[in-house]
Each structure stands twice: as structure tokens, then as C-alpha cells.
Amino acid sequence: xxxxxxxxxxxxxxxxxxxxxxxxxxxxxxxxxxxxxxxxxxxxxxxxxxxxxxxxxxxxxxxxxxxxxxxxxxxxxxxxxxxxxxxxxxxxxxxxxxxxxxxxxxxxxxxxxxxxxxxxxxxxxxxxxxxxxxxxxxxxxxxxxxxxxxxxxxxxxxxxxxxxxxxxxxxxxxxxxxxxxxxxxxxxxxxxxxxxxxxxxxxxxxxxxxxxxxxxxxxxxxxxxxxxxxxxxxxxxxxxxxxxxxxxxxxxxxxxxxxxxxxxxxxxxxxxxxxxxxxxxxxxxxxxxxxxxxxxxxxxxxxxxxxxxxxxxxxxxxxxxxxxxxxxxxxxxxxxxxxxxxxxxxxxxxxxxxxxxxxxxxxxxxxxxxxxxx
Ligand SMILES: [Zn+2]
Numbered sequence: 001x002x003x004x005x006x007x008x009x010x011x012x013x014x015x016x017x018x019x020x021x022x023x024x025x026x027x028x029x030x031x032x033x034x035x036x037x038x039x040x041x042x043x044x045x046x047x048x049x050x051x052x053x054x055x056x057x058x059x060x061x062x063x064x065x066x067x068x069x070x071x072x073x074x075x076x077x078x079x080x081x082x083x084x085x086x087x088x089x090x091x092x093x094x095x096x097x098x099x100x101x102x103x104x105x106x107x108x109x110x111x112x113x114x115x116x117x118x119x120x121x122x123x124x125x126x127x128x129x130x131x132x133x134x135x136x137x138x139x140x141x142x143x144x145x146x147x148x149x150x151x152x153x154x155x156x157x158x159x160x161x162x163x164x165x166x167x168x169x170x171x172x173x174x175x176x177x178x179x180x181x182x183x184x185x186x187x188x189x190x191x192x193x194x195x196x197x198x199x200x201x202x203x204x205x206x207x208x209x210x211x212x213x214x215x216x217x218x219x220x221x222x223x224x225x226x227x228x229x230x231x232x233x234x235x236x237x238x239x240x241x242x243x244x245x246x247x248x249x250x251x252x253x254x255x256x257x258x259x260x261x262x263x264x265x266x267x268x269x270x271x272x273x274x275x276x277x278x279x280x281x282x283x284x285x286x287x288x289x290x291x292x293x294x295x296x297x298x299x300x301x302x303x304x305x306x307x308x309x310x311x312x313x314x315x316x317x318x319x320x321x322x323x324x325x326x327x328x329x330x331x332x333x334x335x336x337x338x339x340x341x342x343x344x345x346x347x348x349x350x351x352x353x354x355x356x357x358x359x360x361x362x363x364x365x366x367x368x369x370x371x372x373x374x
Contacts, residue, residue, distance in 0.1 A: 002373040005288070005352075005366065011297040012310055012369065013177045016287040016352070019195075020177040030177040034301040037238045048185060049236040053086055056165040056229065063091040063117065065165035068154050070094060071108030074169035076252040077244035078233045079116055082167065084251075089117070090167075093157055095149040095217065096122040097273035098132055099332055103257050104273060110253035121153045123217035127208070131218055132275065133333045134207045139200040140282045140347035142329070143275040145218065148201060151192055152220045155228065164227055170234035170241075172196075176297065187230045189220055241298055263320045264291040265313050277322045278329055284319035285348040285362055292317035293368075311369050318368065321361050 006015045008028035013020060021029040058064050065082065069075030069092040082088040094108060112118045128145045135144020154166055168187075173179050173195060193201045201220065208215060221227075233239070248254035262277045263284075277291075284290035296310035322329075330340055341360070348355075351374040353362040366372050 004371060004373055006371045007369050008177075008297075010307065011300045012289075012293050012307065012314055013297055014287060014289045014293065016349075017177050017289065018198075018287070019173065019179040021179070028177050030175060030297060031301060033174055040238070042236075042238060045236045050086075052165070052185070052229070052231070053088060058089065058163075063161070063163050064088045065090050065167055066154055066158055066163050067092050067167050068094070068150055069108070069111060069118070070097070071104055071106075071111050071254075073241065073245040073248040073254055076107075076111045076248035076254060078167055078169055079111075080247060080251050081233075081237075083116070091157075091161075091163065092116045092118045093154055094118070094120050095146065095153040096120060097146050097275075098125075098128055098143060099274040099328065101274055103255060107254055110255070111248075114252045119157065121149075121157075121217060123149050123153070124214060127213045127215065127218070129332065129334075130211070130213060131204065131208055133335075134204045135200070136278075136333060137343055138204055138207070139198060140286055140343070141198065141200070142278045142282065142333075143273065144197075144200070144204060146273070146275075148197060148205075148218050148220075151197070153217050155189070155221050155230075156216070156219070158228060159221060159224065164229050166228060166230045168230070168232050169244075170239045171232040175234055175239050176294065185231055185235055187232065188225055189228070189230075190225075192230070193220065240302065242302055242304070261291070262322060262325070264295045264317050266295045274325060274328060275332075277325055281319065281322050282344065282347050285344060285353060288349065288352045288364065288366065289314075289368075290318040290320075314368050319364065 004015070006026065007013065008022065008031055009026040010031040011028060013028040013030060015022065023032060053064070056064055065088055067075055067079045067082065067090045069079060075092065079090050079092050082090045128149070131145025131148065132143050136142040141147070158164060158166055179195070193199065205215065205218065208218070245254065263280055280291040292314045296305060296314050299305035300307060300310055326337070330337060333340070344362070348362045352366060353364055356363045
């Protein structure tokens with residue numbers, strides 16, 4: 001039986017997006033939630049937040065909570081609000097990404113120097129590389145190791161320093177499209193593995209374990225759920241990436257790149273590491289939408305762009321082949337171009353794409369915004 005592939009009537013989210021839900025009129029859950037957000041009773045959530053903060057406020061001069069940061073707008077915003085609006089003592093933590101970018105490094109430094117306690121963990125570069133490489137091959141996720149480390153570094157520090165409360169930024173499932181049932185205050189480690197690590201943690205972890213790698217910074221604690229309260233800031237306050245950007249710029253000296261990011265029309269998000277471009281390219285090959293679709297959705301939902309404007313930008317930018325970076329990726333993964341292409345071929349959705357005989361690059365069989373069947 002054929003399946004219809006379609007785009008959200010409002011924001012261009014694609015029906016192929018994992019776990020996304022649409023109502024009968026064709027609006028995606030991110031758009032429905034962005035409307036609901038405006039009339040939602042946030043007072044109740046703020047009360048819930050204050051209760052949570054009171055519960056975990058340290059009585060013995062310890063830190064009150066942990067905030068994973070990269071120097072980007074979101075972690076900086078959350079740290080700022082926790083510290084200056086709610087009088088908390090957050091400890092910011094960064095797991096050093098692979099292939100860092102100058103602007104990302106500068107932003108992290110600017111953030112730290114704007115007055116935060118900060119811990120910088122650098123997992124063994126070679127283990128990180130292997131973890132990322134296996135993630136690239138087996139999950140189609142080129143910075144899988146770093147993603148795992150973001151969760152495992154924070155939870156391991158949380159356990160050893162006895163700081164149970166952890167604030168991640170937004171719940172992507174709720175804000176950008178996914179499973180709405182997951183909009184709860186507390187996120188379990190089980191859910192982190194299933195949803196945020198796309199159910200591949202054990203698989204990739206075990207490959208590395210067999211190779212006898214030292215995996216401390218990549219190991220999520222088992223069955224210690226009661227020791228944590230992991231939550232998303234977006235649960236307590238209407239999440240607005242653009243507001244976060246403005247606050248981080250003003251209060252934490254966030255800067256942006258001079259040129260736009262690759263494969264999209266923005267220049268202020270995800271500027272900390274170079275594998276993000278490859279990640280969104282493979283996301284495009286897997287599902288048919290790339291970084292421009294994601295960014296356009298955010299702009300449409302905040303009322304800064306019409307769907308038609310977005311359509312033009314998405315058709316222009318989405319899924320661009322990261323030509324200029326390929327050599328860096330090959331060098332990083334220590335792969336030949338052939339091996340690298342084989343991984344891309346493996347993850348390209350053949351129902352959505354065909355391989356151009358001349359360029360050997362995958363081309364879409366569809367036109368963004370025009371329903372079709374696969
Ligand atoms: Zn939508």
C-alpha cells in the first residue's frame with residue numbers, strides 16, 4: 001500500500017518526521033502547540049517551577065542545578081534566567097564537541113566570562129571520534145558520540161557532585177514536531193535513550209565496549225532514576241528560540257557568524273561544531289527535510305515568515321550537499337570517500353531520492369510542499 005507524504009499546512013514540517021502527529025486538518029503538533037502556548041495557563045507551570053527550584057535549592061552552599069551549555073543561545077538563556085531571575089546557583093557544563101568552530105568557542109568563552117560557574121569536560125578525542133564514526137555508520141548520526149556524551153557527562157557529574165536537578169533547553173518533540181505525550185516535567189533516562197538518543201545507545205555503546213574503549217564519559221547511569229530530576233526549560237515557560245538569542249546576545253555576549261550557516265538561511269543557531277552540517281544533510285537523505293525546513297518552521301511559528309516565503313527558501317537551501325566540508329569529514333572519520341559515500345547511500349531513503357548518474361549525488365523525487373505517494 002502506498003503512503004501519502006505531505007507537509008504541514010502551516011509550517012512545512014514533513015509527514016516523514018519521526019513520531020510527528022498531525023490533526024485532521026493537516027496541522028502538525030508543533031504548530032498546534034505554538035498556538036496553544038499563547039493562551040496556555042503558564043502561571044500554573046511557573047508555580048510548578050518555583051516548587052521544583054525550592055525543593056532542590058542547596059542548603060549547604062552546593063550548586064542548585066546543572067545546565068548543559070554549548071555557548072549557544074539556549075543554554076545561555078536558561079542559565080541566565082535561573083541565576084538572575086530565580087536566584088539559583090546553576091553549574092553550567094559543557095562536553096567539548098568534535099570539530100569545534102571558532103564562533104562556537106568564542107561564544108562559550110563569552111558566556112563563561114559573563115559570570116557563570118562552568119565545568120568543561122573533554123572526553124578522549126579518539127574515543128569520541130570512534131563513537132561518532134560508529135554512530136555515523138550504524139545510526140546515520142555523525143555526532144552520535146557527542147550527543148551521548150551530553151547526557152552522560154551531565155548525569156555522571158550530577159551523581160558525583162550530588163546535584164540532582166538538570167535543566168535541558170527545549171523538548172524538541174513538543175516544540176518542533178514529535179510525540180506530544182512526552183510533555184512532562186520529568187524526563188526519564190529510559191526516555192532519553194529511546195527518544196533523544198533514537199534508540200541506538202546500546203548498539204553503538206556495545207560496539208565501542210568490545211573494542212575496550214574507556215567509556216566513562218559515554219556511559220549513562222543505569223537504574224538510578226530516583227537520583228535525578230531531569231527536565232526541559234520549555235516545560236515551564238513558552239519556548240522562543242529568537243527571544244533566547246536576543247537575551248543571550250545582550251546578557252552573555254553571544255555573537256553570530258558573518259555568513260549564513262550551510263544549508264539554511266540563518267546564522268545564529270548550532271554554530272558550535274562542524275558535524276552539524278553533515279547531520280542535517282543525512283537527516284535530509286533519511287526523511288526529505290533539512291536544516292532550512294527546521295529553521296523555516298521556527299520562523300513561521302513565531303510569525304516572522306509566511307509559508308510561501310518559507311517554501312521558496314526551503315526549496316533553495318534544503319539538502320545542499322556539503323561539498324566544502326567533505327575533506328574535513330573524511331579526515332575526521334579517517335575514511336575514504338568511497339567508504340563515506342557508502343554510508344550516505346545506506347541512509348538515503350530510496351523512496352524519496354534517486355542517485356544522479358552524473359554527479360553521484362542523491363536528488364529528491366519530490367517537490368517540497370506538493371503531496372505525493374510512496
Ligand atoms: Zn506545522
